[in-house]
Amino acid sequence: MADALTLTGIRKTFDGFVALDDAHFTLRWGEVHALLGENGAGKSSLMNIAAGLYAPEAGSLHVDDNPVRFSGPRDAAAYRIGMVHQHFKLVPTFTVAENILLGMPRNDVRSHRQRLASLTDAIRTQASALGFAIEPERRVDTLSIAEQQRVEILKVLLAGGRIVILDEPTAVLTDAEAARLLDAMKALARQGAAVALVTHKIADVRRHADRVTIMRAGRTVSTLDPRTTSESELVGAALGEALPPTAREPGSPGRVRFAMRGVSTASRAGAPPMLKGLDLAVRAGEIYGLAGVGGNGQSELVAAIMGIQPIASGTIELDDARDIQTMRAEARRALGIATIPADRYRLALAGALSIADNFGVAHLHEGRYGGLFRIDRRRLAADAQTAVTTFDVRGVRNVQQKAALLSGGNAQKLVIAREFGRAPRFVVAHSPSRGLDVRAAAQVHARLRAARDAGAAVLLISEDLDEILSIADRIGVISRGAIVAEFDAPGDRHAIGQAMIATHDDARAESPVFSESKVSHVA
16 A cells, blocks of 8 residues: 655755754554654654645655655645644634635635635534534634644644644643544544654653654654553653653742732623633742633733733732732833743744844843843843753754744743743743653753742643643642632642533533544535
8 A cells, every 4th residue: 555645865954954854754544653853853844844835955755655746835735735733824813714714625616605604514513523612703813822723623624634744733732632632633544544743742652653753853763663662762762862750849839929819801802801800829939830721711811911911800919919910011021020921933932033132132121232222232142142052942053043943842942041031030831841842841840940949939821731730839720711720739630630621611521522423524
């Protein structure tokens, strides 16, 4: 039987940086094949070539054992290749249905209105099969990161993708959502499709993949059977070394440093208010982990803390009685608030600017690099270089290169380097290890612990329950814009998971269990 997709001897450079060098990958029909490696190993770059986003400088690409050349994603789509990108390709001002319609084949003679109506029904059917709560009429800019991820997955499946590439698909999904999605992808493969899974989650690889290809520094290292390879062996193969075990070290909580009391947000066009009388208290010297199904107010919570989202009622307090709700974002930062947003490219970095500029922008108002019209570029470059080295930001030839050239994980390290450039008093981190390999995730967690141990209050918001359980001192569950349950660490995984599901949207909780017949395509 012909192989679904074969990439051989692939080479790709970006502005002189070698991203791929003699890389290989073979995907068979009927299998889920994982790609594993460190941040910057070349996994996403290789799959972007398979999806027609990049053109290789050397090497060959075969579909069904036939040589092909893609001039863009539309060529790849003609071969029914679809990719769910780690950083989403959605139009914010369009609805869910309109975004999905953009990716559909254009040989339908029906009117736009008729196609949209038919697609709306198909979206609901497919979303129900996957256990996703998605309203086709919602505008994308009113959706959380996790909800946008679901839209991207639906877009590929409904376009009839038979070679499906998933780049970190479970990074912002809960345990139950991730298991349901990957079970669905395995069932899709068993029906004759082929699924490539780019991930850093070893558990997902071992549980759902038929084979795993390891990449390091742009090269293919090996292809293994994950069912007969231990977790430590996979980590060692991906990193080139085994990671030492980390012991759980509890914090020493002091007085309440940050509090939100009765906070409700103002409603936005087309969406109800997401925070509804929320009460939250985080103490100095503790990491408060906030778990929940995506789309329950997590993004609005971060936006309210940083002064981006206005609140309709309630107070936001830092260090006892200081109410910061009327302060501008820069004034809040000046008080020692650091933030790591979930969407690093939209909210934390300007890809067209240099690494140095992205690092220094948070410190310009302090006068550290002079005024806005006379910046001390030499000092800025020196500080940025020190941060890049200290925080192990890889793929950097010099700090004047564009931030957009960094891999997702290394872009996140740059954000963290900037936010921890001075000792913060309060840290809000939303999915900080999203898309990071195990080494980089461990480094992020170590930074959060170090901030806590230095006396900072840390609010960790994550859909990844493993991340919450590994470092949080207290755990809360958010649902429908309010904290509905709290647990002391280490916490009971089952009880926390039950609280997340039981308090969520009734329709979501009652989603039907996936069956093979429910994976559908709209051609």
